[in-house]
Amino acid sequence: MSWKVTLPCTRAEAEALQVEDIALADLDPLPVLMTSERVPDDAEQWQLDAYFEEAPGAATIDALKSLVPSSTDAQPVIEEIVEEDWVTISQEGLEPVHAGRFYVHTESNKGDVPEGAHPIRIEASRAFGTGTHETTSGCLIALDALKRRGARFDNLLDLGTGTGLLAFAALHLWPRAHATASDIDPASIEVTRENAGINGVAIGGGAGELALAVASGMQHPLLTQSAPYDLIIANILAGPLVELAPSVADALAEGGTLLVAGLLDRHVDMVARAYRAQGLRLAQRIPRGDWPTLRFVKRTRYGPARTRRLSRGSGEAPGFGSW
Template sequence: MTNTLWRVDLDVSPALADAYEFALEAFCGAVTQYLDDDELAQRIEAYAEEEPDETALKAAIAGVAERSGVSAPTVTITAVENKDWLAEYARNYPPLQIGRYFIYGSHFDGKLPAGKIALKVEAATAFGTGEHASTNGCLQALDRLSRRYNFKRPLDMGCGSAILAMAIAKTWGASVVASDIDAQSVDVARYNAEVNGVGGSVLAVCANGYHSPSVTRNGPYDLIMANILARPLSAMAKDLAKNLKPGGFAVLAGFLDRDANWVFAAHRCHGLRLVERIKVNGWQTLVLRKR
């Protein structure tokens, strides 16, 4: 083991964090995400045993930004002292239990708990592992809905790592459409679904919201999950209502407490009523139902 590692640091939007992480995996052996204190940005740390090609790495990051229509984040590459990163990784990311769901990474070597639905997702994709309050709230919502309802035609809009799509597939045995605007996130979603044994039940597609035949032809849906951000959720409220069956549920997340009423108001205008608010560390998840 060499005494020096190379660390790559960048701050990005949480919605694009998985895409940047996927791009970094071509240059670094370990990639980790952390939510910053203001909970509005995702900090990414990546480590390489060899000094990465700075020009190629920055070009890959710029490519993600260009495809997403945003400015490229600042990338910093520094030499750091080597240590047992695997042990530190395991300490920082122990398994999570949220309702009936048990979320763990490949570093977990314990026994999976009986009676729980196991979801294997690497902690490097922190915005989609349950570490983030929004994902936590969504999993709580699914756990509560599973006690009373059965869903046969679900949609995970903005699927990211596909943790919610996998949870749905394992809970109800349903085929789930998992859609994301970022092609690399879709690749991650497909990989995770295969690892978790639900590759045949999760249809991961690259789509711009509801404006895609892959999404519209599989609707209308009886459950729509959308863990995105307040502004795009509000902008898509009409399309969500159009693609949701009467009596169907929508679980919305990805916004702070201060934006929850704004998101709800946008959907109430299109015939959705509030069923429940789930609050986790200053973030909210809204469970709505179409009249």
């Protein structure tokens, strides 16, 4: 049994939502937050649905309202949901995603895999990255395009991996590469490990295997020892992308490729400036609604003192912090 609270909000509020917001810090477990349009193409007519394991009290409702200030005077809609959990609810209405050569699906919506497509099963879970969002599908399209142009990568990093989807896709395209997936959230690494088992991806430090690390940005021995990377994928947010620009650029090999997503159109110039300052050029912009994917290439005249790979280790590494 669970509970659902619905509040009106704006698109801007929806995009800014963070379940780790201090307003919800005293709630255990944290609610699951989902947003959607109430009126198509109306930025002022969105809604927030919050799912709780127990009936929310007045203080909880007030904390939820503080996340979407436009709902201050609104009457919340509170529903009891019997014999359903948030994973089931979040999957209702989800359609499989066909992006590039990849076909991302859940156990229940697989249907017929398109001819020539590579299926990846990713269930809705505690981590971001089921393929349905433009940021994730944009990265899948970018990876597919790189392969079609004949790109080859031997050492890659999925920074902020979420569910592991993009790392799995990259390993499918370059199956002999060394691959690392990291995330600041330990739950994401647990989910990635589970999804790796479902999709037949080996966990470890060898060629064709995926090494995992709970890491704050690039600050982890496994990430620094495995550098330089010839491909880095970072589907995170505009703020961390800018903050991490020096360390990400330093970990990228000369001539290497960086794919970034998680930013809105209005953030492109800011993110591009941050990476240009580190010797990367913007080679491609892939539009996906309001959420573009950017491809950067590191200029070969930069980075004479590059990090050298020391050891792949066991493929597992503890420790985490904040961006």
